[in-house]
Amino acid sequence: MSSQPILEARGIVKQFPGVRALDGVNFDVRPGEVHVLIGENGAGKSTLSKILMGVIAADEGEILFEGRPIRLRSPLDARQHGIGGVYQEFMLVPWLNVAQNIFLNREPRRWKGLPFVDHRRMHEESREILSAFGLEVDTRLPVKHLDTALQQMVEISKVLSTSPRVLVLDEPTAMLTDREVSRLFERIEELRRQGVAIVYISHRLQEIRKIGDRVTVLRDGRYVGTVNIRDVSDDQLVEMMVGRSISQMYPRSRRAPGAEALRLQGFSVKGGPQEADFVVRYGEIVGLAGLVGAGRTELVRGIFGIDPIQKGELLIDGRKVTPRSPNQMIQLGVGLLSEDRKRFGLALKSPVHWNTVMASLRRHFPRGVVRERKVQSIAREYVEKLRIVTPSVLRQVRYLSGGNQQKVVMAKWLDTKAKILIFDEPTRGIDVGAKAEVHALMDQLAQEGNAIIMISSDLPEVLGMSDRIYVLFQKRIVGEFKHGEANQEKIASLMLGIGTGVKTNAS
Amino acid sequence: MNRNVRALIAPIFRLTFVAALCIALTIMNENFLTWTNIINVLRQATLLVIVGLGLTAVILTAGIDLSVGGVLALVGCTTAQLLKSGLPIPVAVLIGLAVGTAVGFLNGVMVGVIKLPPFVATYGAKWIAEGLALLLMQGQIIFGFPSSYRWVGVGYVGPIPVPIILTAILVLAFDFFLTKTVVGRDIYALGSNRDAAYYSGVSVCKITILVYTLSGLTAGIAGLLMTARLDAAELGMGEPFLMQGIASVVMGGTSLLGGEGRVTGTVIGAIILTLVVNGLNLMGVPALWHQIVLGAVILTAVFIDLQMKKWAN
Numbered sequence: 001m002s003s004q005p006i007l008e009a010r011g012i013v014k015q016f017p018g019v020r021a022l023d024g025v026n027f028d029v030r031p032g033e034v035h036v037l038i039g040e041n042g043a044g045k046s047t048l049s050k051i052l053m054g055v056i057a058a059d060e061g062e063i064l065f066e067g068r069p070i071r072l073r074s075p076l077d078a079r080q081h082g083i084g085g086v087y088q089e090f091m092l093v094p095w096l097n098v099a100q101n102i103f104l105n106r107e108p109r110r111w112k113g114l115p116f117v118d119h120r121r122m123h124e125e126s127r128e129i130l131s132a133f134g135l136e137v138d139t140r141l142p143v144k145h146l147d148t149a150l151q152q153m154v155e156i157s158k159v160l161s162t163s164p165r166v167l168v169l170d171e172p173t174a175m176l177t178d179r180e181v182s183r184l185f186e187r188i189e190e191l192r193r194q195g196v197a198i199v200y201i202s203h204r205l206q207e208i209r210k211i212g213d214r215v216t217v218l219r220d221g222r223y224v225g226t227v228n229i230r231d232v233s234d235d236q237l238v239e240m241m242v243g244r245s246i247s248q249m250y251p252r253s254r255r256a257p258g259a260e261a262l263r264l265q266g267f268s269v270k271g272g273p274q275e276a277d278f279v280v281r282y283g284e285i286v287g288l289a290g291l292v293g294a295g296r297t298e299l300v301r302g303i304f305g306i307d308p309i310q311k312g313e314l315l316i317d318g319r320k321v322t323p324r325s326p327n328q329m330i331q332l333g334v335g336l337l338s339e340d341r342k343r344f345g346l347a348l349k350s351p352v353h354w355n356t357v358m359a360s361l362r363r364h365f366p367r368g369v370v371r372e373r374k375v376q377s378i379a380r381e382y383v384e385k386l387r388i389v390t391p392s393v394l395r396q397v398r399y400l401s402g403g404n405q406q407k408v409v410m411a412k413w414l415d416t417k418a419k420i421l422i423f424d425e426p427t428r429g430i431d432v433g434a435k436a437e438v439h440a441l442m443d444q445l446a447q448e449g450n451a452i453i454m455i456s457s458d459l460p461e462v463l464g465m466s467d468r469i470y471v472l473f474q475k476r477i478v479g480e481f482k483h484g485e486a487n488q489e490k491i492a493s494l495m496l497g498i499g500t501g502v503k504t505n506a507s
Numbered sequence: 508m509n510r511n512v513r514a515l516i517a518p519i520f521r522l523t524f525v526a527a528l529c530i531a532l533t534i535m536n537e538n539f540l541t542w543t544n545i546i547n548v549l550r551q552a553t554l555l556v557i558v559g560l561g562l563t564a565v566i567l568t569a570g571i572d573l574s575v576g577g578v579l580a581l582v583g584c585t586t587a588q589l590l591k592s593g594l595p596i597p598v599a600v601l602i603g604l605a606v607g608t609a610v611g612f613l614n615g616v617m618v619g620v621i622k623l624p625p626f627v628a629t630y631g632a633k634w635i636a637e638g639l640a641l642l643l644m645q646g647q648i649i650f651g652f653p654s655s656y657r658w659v660g661v662g663y664v665g666p667i668p669v670p671i672i673l674t675a676i677l678v679l680a681f682d683f684f685l686t687k688t689v690v691g692r693d694i695y696a697l698g699s700n701r702d703a704a705y706y707s708g709v710s711v712c713k714i715t716i717l718v719y720t721l722s723g724l725t726a727g728i729a730g731l732l733m734t735a736r737l738d739a740a741e742l743g744m745g746e747p748f749l750m751q752g753i754a755s756v757v758m759g760g761t762s763l764l765g766g767e768g769r770v771t772g773t774v775i776g777a778i779i780l781t782l783v784v785n786g787l788n789l790m791g792v793p794a795l796w797h798q799i800v801l802g803a804v805i806l807t808a809v810f811i812d813l814q815m816k817k818w819a820n
Contacts, residue, residue, distance in 0.1 A: 304706075306705075306706075325708075325710075326705060326706050326707070326708050327708040327709070327710055329708075330707075330708040331708075336706060338706060343700075343702055343703070344702045344703050344706045345703055345706070346700065346703055347695075347696055347699030347700040347703055347704070347766060348699070348700065349699055349766055349767060350695070350696070350699045350766065354692065354695070354696070358696050358703070358704065358707040358709075359707035359708050361689045361692055361693070362689055365689055368688050368689045368690065369687055369688055369689075370687055370688060370689055370691075370692055372687075394514070412707065416708075
C-alpha cells in the first residue's frame with residue numbers, strides 16, 4: 001500500500017440554493033485502501049462523491065489526481081482518469097436489457113471502427129462479469145424487470161467492468177440483502193488487494209467496520225475529521241456524526257398491551273403471504289422480519305387494500321373487513337407508511353403543508369372548502385412536534401433531507417388520527433439522529449394506545465423496538481417471538497429458512 | 508413572508524409579459540389601445556379560455572385531453588341541428604352540453620378505469636367526436652339561429668359583452684373549485700404523485716373521471732358560444748382550439764407533468780395568444796406568417812416561465 005494519495009480533494013466548497021452543501025472539505029484516498037465517508041443525511045457525502053465523479057462541479061477548492069491538479073467537468077472526464085462509481089440515483093436505462101446497460105456507450109464492435117454491435121460477445125462478457133458476483137441473470141432481460149437489489153448489483157457490475165483505479169460507491173448496500181452484501185464485500189476486498197482506491201459511503205456502522213480502513217466524517221457540510229477505523233469506537237463515530245452522544249437508539253417503555261386491534265386469519269394475498277395468522281393489539285409494536293421478497297410488503301399492501309386478497313379474514317376491532325382501497329382502510333383508522341417514501345409517500349414538488357394533510361383533508365374540512373391558512377397552521381404544529389427541519393411549511397419537500405422527508409410522511413399519517421399504524425422500513429435511508437427520533441415517536445405512539453406494525457430489515461431495530469416479532473420466510477410466517485425470547489441469530493436463521501423456530505401460538 | 512413573495516414571481520412576470528406586449532402593440536399601432544379593440548381581444552380570448560379551464564384540470568392530473576376540439580365541434584353541430592329542427596333553445600343547449608359531458612365522461616372512464624394512456628384514449632375520442640359531427644352535418648354548414656340564442660355570443664350587458672361575463676364567472680368558479688376545495692386539492696395531489704395520492708386515500712379513479720368530464724363540459728360550452736357568435740356551425744370549427752388550448756395552459760405555468768399550475772395562468776396564456784394574433788392583424792401581417800410568429804411566442808413564453816420558476820426556487 002503506497003501512502004501517496006491517488007485522488008485528493010482540498011478545500012471543496014459547494015453552494016446550492018439556500019444551503020452550503022460543502023464548506024471547505026478535505027478528502028483523499030490511497031491505492032489499496034477503503035476510505036469510508038460517513039455523516040448524517042444532508043451532511044454532504046453524496047455531494048462530495050458526485051464532485052469526485054465529475055457529476056457536479058465544485059465552486060471552490062481543487063482536486064488532485066496523483067498529485068497534479070485536474071478538472072472534472074463531466075463523468076466522462078472522471079472515467080478517463082479511471083474514476084468510476086455508483087451514485088444513489090438509479091443510473092440504468094430501464095427498458096434496455098442487462099447486457100446493453102453494462103456496455104452502454106462502449107459496446108463491443110463486430111468489426112473495428114464500424115458501428116455494428118457484437119451482441120454475442122456483449123452477452124457473453126456480461127454473463128462473465130455478473131458471474132464474478134455469483135449472479136445468474138438472463139442478460140437479455142430489460143432491467144426494469146429486475147428487482148431493486150438485482151438492479152443495484154448490475155449497476156455495480158457495470159462500473160467494475162470498466163476496471164476503475166478509483167471506485168466511488170455511494171450507499172451501495174441500501175437495497176441489498178445480506179447475502180449480496182457479503183458478495184459485494186468479497187469483491188471490494190479483492191479490488192483493494194489489486195490496488196484500487198475505494199471511496200465507500202454509508203451510514204451503517206457495522207458494515208464500514210467490516211471493510212473500511214480510514215473514515216472521514218462530515219457534518220452539515222463541514223469536515224469533522226479523518227481517523228483510522230480501528231482507533232475509534234462506534235459511540236465516538238456517532239458522536240462525530242451527530243455532534244452529541246445518543247443515549248438510547250431504541251427507547252421503549254414497555255407495558256401490557258390492550259385490546260386486539262387487528263387480526264389476520266389464514267390471510268393470503270396474491271403474490272404475497274399465504275395463510276398468515278397474525279395479531280396486533282393496541283399499545284403494542286409488532287415487528288415483521290424477513291428478507292426482501294419474503295412477503296412482508298405484500299402482506300401490509302393486502303391489509304391496506306392495495307393488493308387483492310385471495311382468502312382468509314381480516315378483523316379490525318373484532319369486526320370482519322374486506323379491504324378494497326386505501327381510502328376505505330384510512331376511514332377504518334389504518335395508516336400505512338410505505339417503504340418507498342418518494343414513490344408512495346410524498347408529493348415531492350408540493351410544499352410541506354399540503355403533504356401533511358394529503359390523507360386528512362376531509363377530516364379537517366368536512367364541508368369541502370379548504371382554508372390554506374388552517375392547513376399551514378396544522379403543518380406548523382407537526383413541524384414543531386416532530387422537529388422537522390425546514391425553513392417554512394411552504395418549502396417543497398424535495399428540498400428536505402431524507403430524515404425530514406420521512407418525518408413529513410409520519411406527520412401525514414399521524415394527522416389521519418389512525419389507531420393502527422403500519423410502518424414499512426420507517427428508518428431506511430435516514431441518519432442516526434433522525435432514526436432515534438423516529439423510534440422515540442413510535443414508542444410514544446404505542447404508549448398513547450396505538451397499534452403499530454413495523455417492517456424492518458434492520459435486525460437490531462426489530463429486536464430493540466418490538467414487543468413481539470413475526471418472521472416471514474418465502475411468503476409464510478415461520479416464527480413468532482416475544483420480546484426477550486428473540487435474539488439476532490434466532491431471527492436471522494429463520495429469515496434464511498435454516499432455523500427451526502418454535503412457532504408459538506399467536507393467540 | 509419571503510416564500511410567499513417568491514411564489515408570486517412567475518405570475519407577476521406573466522402579467523408583465525402581457526403588459527409589455529400591450530405597450531409594444533400600442534406603440535406600433537394607434538388602433539390597438541381603443542376600448543373597442545380591447546373588448547374585441549377579450550371576446551376573442553373567451554373561447555380559448557373556456558376550453559383551457561377543463562384542459563387545465565386534466566393537465567393538473569398529468570393527463571391530456573386531445574379531444575377538446577372534436578368535442579367543441581360535435582357539441583356546436585349537435586346543438587345547431589337541434590335548433591334547426593325546431594327544438595326549444597334550453598332543450599337543445601342541454602342536450603348539446605350533455606353530449607360534451609358524455610364524451611368527457613367516457614374519456615375519464617378510458618383513462619381512469621380501463622387505464623388507457625390519456626394521449627391514446629382522448630386521441631381516439633377526438634376522431635370519434637369529429638366523425639359523429641360529420642355524420643350529423645353531412646358536409647353542410649348550418650346558419651341562422653334564433654336571436655335569443657345568439658345573445659350569449661354577441662349580446663352585451665351594459666358595455667360588457669355577455670361571453671366575457673360568462674367566461675369570468677366560469678374562471679372564478681374553476682379557480683375556487685381547484686384551489687379552495689377538498690376535491691380540487693385531490694386533483695393537485697393526484698397530479699403531483701399518483702401513487703402517493705392513492706396511498707393517502709384519494710379516489711384516483713373518481714377524480715380522473717371528474718377532470719375529463721369537466722374538460723368535455725367546458726369544450727361543449729365553448730362550442731355553444733362559438734355557434735352563437737358565428738351564427739353558424741361547421742365541422743372544422745374546433746380545429747384551432749386543441750393546440751392553442753394546450754399552449755395557453757402551458758404558457759400559463761401549468762406543468763405538463765401535473766400538480767403545478769392554476770387557471771388564472773391559463774387565462775393569461777390565452778390572452779397572450781389572442782393579443783399576438785390581434786397585433787399581427789392590426790399591423791397587416793399576412794395570415795401566412797401568423798403560425799410562425801405564434802410558435803415563436805409560445806416557445807419564448809414557456810422558456811422564460813421555466814427560468815422564472817427555477818429562479819424563484
